[in-house]
Amino acid sequence: MRRIRQLKLNTRSIFVKLLISFLVIILLFVSFNLFSLTFFRKSVRDELIKYNDTNMSNTTHDFEEYFQLLNSIIVNLYLNKNLRDSDSASIDYVAANHVIDDLRNTVSNPRFYLNNLFVYDIKHSLILEKARGASPEAIFSQLYTNPDYTYDFWKQEFAQKVFFKMYPAATFTEAPNLSPVSQTGLVFPLMIKSDFYPDYIMLAFIDTNRLYKAFHQSINDNFYMLDNLGHPLFSSDSTSRHQLPVLEPGKDWIKENGNYYFYKKGEVTGFTYVNIVPDAAISSQIFHLNLTLIALLVISVLISIAASVFFSMRFNNPVKKIVDSIRHFNEKNTLGKHTNEFELIKENIGFMLKSNQDAHMNLEKKTSLLRYYAYMKRLKRIHSDSDEIHASDEMNQPFRFILFQLTFKIQFSQDISEEKERATYFIREYVNQAMGKELNDAHTFQIETDQILSIVYMNDQTQQWMEVLNTIKQVLATDKEYFFFTIAVSDLYEHSSEQTSAYEQVVKLVKHRPFDDETRILYDEDVKEESFLLPGTLEQEINVNLQEGNDTLVLQTLRRVLKQMKKKEVSTPVFYRFAEEITDKVQRILNSLHLDTNQVAGSAKSIRLMHTTQELEQYFEMILNEAGQLIRLKKEERDPIVSFIVDYLQDHYSEDITLDLIAGKLNITGGYLSTYFKEKTGTNFVDFVNEFRIKQAVKLLMQTDMKIQDIALQAGYQTMSSFNRIFKKYLGVTPSEYRRNNIQLNEGASGY
Structure with missing residues (x-):
């Protein structure tokens, strides 16, 4: 009775409960797998039969498509121009040679799987094939001989009224009196006739082995072809030991004598295709599948049991340490006797958590405030007798500064009533949470009304901080219609004494951000000390x-x-x-x-x-x-004299214009006109004329493809030297340089 009670108490242990829970899950897993294996065993057999039946359908489809293609090729031969040219009273040897070339090209095409192709010209008693032309008797008695397919056999077949006939596969050999002796290999003889062209009979020798390898889709080699009367045409089993059973109507396969027979009948030729799969092959696949699944199941169960014991112990050990700690810190020894560790922890850990939390929050607040003032002293280079940062070990670790520069847009003040300082505070809290959650020892401060500074200590977080920074960037960029950020990242510094340098670096980075309103992350390599000079x-x-x-x-x-x-x-x-x-x-x-x-x-x-x-x-x-x-x-506010001069220049600037000429037209002296014009416009008459002409020249340079010499004449300059000199005086460059510079500037702007 005592042992039963002790066993009952032991079963309340967290280790035993975990282990039993794991074992129950494993038992359910094993039961489910055994049930699934039994239930789906028949389905696996059905799927294998369906797979072989599908393969047979694909094989039949490929064979039928091939015979349909071959029939089209041979029908095209009837329409061959060279064959029509040879249809005369006497043999046209030139046309016959062309037909032989066409036959050779057709046979050489690997997609047709042909060994040879014969055209029997009944009118001239001549057979043409890929290499030669000869009489039917010579072809089938000397060149292509077979005991079953003699000349007399073919003579009878050619005389029959059959338009498409496939003959059983056979091998043809040249007669022994010819040298060298060769064989065609196993070929299908296929005869095709046409009502429209009764003077020609086509005979194709199809390479059986190539055709079989190309279209037969099965891992078994027991394959048969039967003609539309059920006579065998081809058997991959050379012994032909299989007696094909009769298939019941409406079925595609039958099992007999330990074999599965899969039948398919071609819709084009009427041939029957048979594939034989031994039952042992299907059973073997199912057996191997079952064996593999059972082996995996056994291995999985063993691993699961071992893992259950391991994780139960790993989980139990920390719990035991927690219980020991509770007993150690409870000096009043008020703990009751509990066999279940979780009950003990539940009853006694609440007051410890609360006291620790209060102490931690108080300490964290003071530490954070102290750290903030210490960092500010370093960044602003404020010296004091005490050094609060000296006590922190993290200060001597490699670090980076990340400065968040917040730039508000006009839309912010129009749409949002919150103060900018308050908005910056909320953003700082988000950055602080994002940094502190993913990065150890990361500290974030608001150092200005629009600046937030984060200090990240590297340790082993080299890639992690970049991922966090990209996440922060995506979040901050969601409110781009109100503000945007410049996130400046300093280089990696090794010692806390370099914090001032790091801060100066990120401030410099912020000042050199690209000119746009996108939130950007900037590194030192992004700073370009560029300048832009207006040409x-x-x-x-x-x-x-x-x-x-x-x-x-x-x-x-x-x-x-x-x-x-x-x-x-x-x-x-x-x-x-x-x-x-x-x-x-x-x-x-x-x-x-x-x-x-x-x-x-x-x-x-x-x-x-x-x-x-x-x-x-x-x-x-x-x-x-x-x-x-x-x-x-x-x-x-135009003066009449100045207006006259401007209008005259507009119409006659390409002509010779002098001060005396204009004065004469106004009936005044040249000296008076010069003084009057300078007083009204602030410009000498000659300078005004030259400036006006240069403006016209600039328009021609930019808006036309005229030669510079022609532009000089058009602008009123008789020599290129005077034109170049005055043009450079006003614009700083020669006319050709001005045109070239503006073309380059336009190309640069259009390429943007």
Whole structure:
């Protein structure tokens, strides 16, 4: 009785319960597999029979397609032009040779599986084949002989009114008096006639072995072919020891004498195809399958039992240690006697978890705050007498800095009422959770209102941190209509003394991000210390068009430049400097024309709020449109003398124009005209004429393919030297260089 009670108590042990549970699962698994093996055994046999029947169907289909193809080939021979040409009163040997060539080409095609092909010309008593032409008697008595297929046999067959007939496979041999002696191998003789061409009979020798190997789809070699009367045509079993049983109507196979006989009848030829599969072969496959499944089942059971014992012990050992720890820490010894370890843990571990959790949260809060101040002191290079970080072992491990620079878009302020600082706080919490969940010893701080810094200590997490970072990037990019991030990753640093350098590196990376509004991850190799210089020709073109109030042309030029900068992956600061330079240029031109620059809404502050080339284009369009309107309004205040000179230049700039010529037309002196023109326009008369002519030359250079010499004459310059000198004075380059530079710029912009 005591032993029974002890056994009952032992069965409450966690080890015994786990082991029994595993064994019950194994028993259910074995029962299910044995039931499945018994239930599906017949299905396996049926599937094997179905598989062989399907193979027989495929074999029959392939044979029938072949005979249909061969019939089409032979019918085409009746339509052969060379054969028609030979149909004359006497033998046309040229046409006959052409027919022999056609037969040879047909026989040589490996897809037709032919040994030879004969054309019997009844009118001329001549048989043509792939190598020669001869009389029927010579062909079947000397060249192709067989005891069963003699000349008399073929003479009788040719005389019968049969249009498609296959003969049993046989081997044909040349007569002994010919040398060398050769054999055709096993071939099917196939005779085909035509009502439309009664003077010709076709006879094909089909290579039986090649045909059999190509179309027979079975692992067994017992294969038979019967003609439409049931007579054997071919047997892969040379002894022909199988007596084929009679198949019951409506069935495709029959089992008899320990064999399965699979029958299929061809729809085209009417031939019957038979495949014989010994029952031992199917039974052997089922036996081997059963044996394999049983062996796997036994091995699986043994492994499962061993694994059950192993995992039960592995699970039981930690539980025992937990129980020992509970007994050790419970100094009052108030624990009851429990055989089941889980009951003991359940009753006594609650108060330990709560006390540990409270202590841990308090310590974690203080440690986190201390770590934050310590890191800030290092990054900002603030020296103090105490070094709180010195006590942490992780500070001397290899590390990386990851800086998250948050950039808010205008849409954020319009659609979201939350403050930017609050939004940054929530984002910091997400980054902190994502980093801390996957990476050990990763710390995340908010160091500015729009900057979050994470410190990742490498250890063995070299690839893991990159996966986490890509996941964070995908999440942060979901709200791209409101803000985007620049995620800068520093190099791997070995010691905590290099933290300031790491911080400076990520700050530099952030400043050199590409000019777009996509969330990006940047590494040191992504930093390009590039600059973009506006070509002198374009700068002069912009100045000239601005002074003329042609804001549309200036905008087209700037768009080409922006596309080229985008193609070269110029960084954001370069785009900002370029926009500021264009803004400054517009204001300087307005100042030179004594126009109010306050009417043009362009400033460095508004430029810094733009993050894409599309936004810059809109900005340029706005300020250029405003500046162009001011300049055009200024030019509409025209002086009559200046207007006359401009109109005259427009019509006669290609002619010789002098100050005295214009003064004479105005009935004033040249000196007065020079002083008056300089006072009204701020430009000398000669400079004004040259500038006007150069503008016309620029249009011709860009809009036509005229030669530069012709453009010089068209612009009013009689010599190339004076044209080149004045052109370079105004635009900084020669006419040919100007055309070449602008073509390259246009090609670069169109390739973007």
